[in-house]
Amino acid sequence: MTNLNILSGGAAQGLVGSLAAKFKAQTGLDIGGDFGAVGAMADKLRAGAPADILILTSALIATLAKEGLAEGTSMKDVGQVETALAVRESDPLVSAPDATxxxxxxxxxxxxxxxxxxxSTAGIHVAKVLAQLGIxxxxxxxxxxxxxxxxxxxxMAESDATRPVGCTQATEIIATKGIRVSGALPKGCELATVYTAAVTTxxxxxxxxxxxxxxxxxxxxSTVRAHAGFLPL
Structure with a gap:
């Protein structure tokens, strides 16, 4: 079976999965490829990995277009994704209305x-926030x-830790069984990332x-995007 090859940030995996059946009905193609840290996906493309479509941060797509690896005329914003806190479904929610x-x-x-x-977009930001908080x-x-x-x-869902917490993009939390969003990061620590799709050259x-x-x-x-955790621009 022929696949449409994708290189995408993990933030879009749930959304792409929810549209896969509709896409196959229209094209006859399944969707294959990789979802992961956006920097790693860009490096795979630069190294020659076969790819038809990219879904990465808007800034990274713009860079790849300048490098001649993405078609600038095909670029379209999908939506923005917040970096958020996560807890297991069996654990109480945690609240972080401020930096303290x-x-x-x-x-x-x-x-x-x-x-x-x-x-990764969220991981780089988490490291920055932890340094900002002095911990x-x-x-x-x-x-x-x-x-x-x-x-x-x-x-995290499988962890035997007593009080685990997660921090990544809301879409990845929503897509994981046994995990739930516990709230966005507070003002001064927040991150909302715009994701853009483009055809490769x-x-x-x-x-x-x-x-x-x-x-x-x-x-x-729009309802499908919202259910997956994408916010409108």
Whole structure:
């Protein structure tokens, strides 16, 4: 079976999955490829990985277009995603209306599940926030770092920690069974990231890639995007 090859940030995995059946009905193609830290996905494209479509941060898509790897005319914003706190469904929600309470949330956790702090959008931000709160060294031994947010959340759901907390993009939390969103990060620590889709310049299935972009961004799919955790621009 022929696939449409995708390289995407983990934030969009749930949304793409929810549209896969409709996409296949229109094109006959399944969707294959990788979802993960956006920096890692860009590096795969640069290294020659086959890809028809990209869903990455708006800034990174713009960079890849300048590098001649993404078609600038095909770029469309999908929506924005907040970085949020996560808890297991069986645990009480945690509240962080300000920086002090967020600091206390992290200090009170015996395990903190996060995505790659060097290559993922949310992970880089979490590392910055921990330094901003002055607790990076204190909680370093409790950090559980995984290649992407989806993997971090799956491990958190299975964790035997007593008081675990997660921090990644809301879409990845929503898409993980056994985990729930416990609130966005407070003012001064918050992050809302715009994700953009684009066809690659070497796409083998450029027409089908454009069809998926239309599905991802169509006005009549706004409820699907909201359910997956994407906020309107």
């Amino acid at each position: 309470s967020l600091r206390n949330v992290f200090l009170g956790a015996d395990a903190i599940f996060v995505p790659d702090t060097k290559a 990076a060294d204190e909680i370093a031994s409790r950090l559980k770092i995984y290649p992407n947010g989806a993997t971090a959340m799956r491990h 070497k796409a083998a299935h450029a027409r089908e890639a454009k069809i998926l972009i239309e599905l991802l961004t169509a006005a009549d799919q």
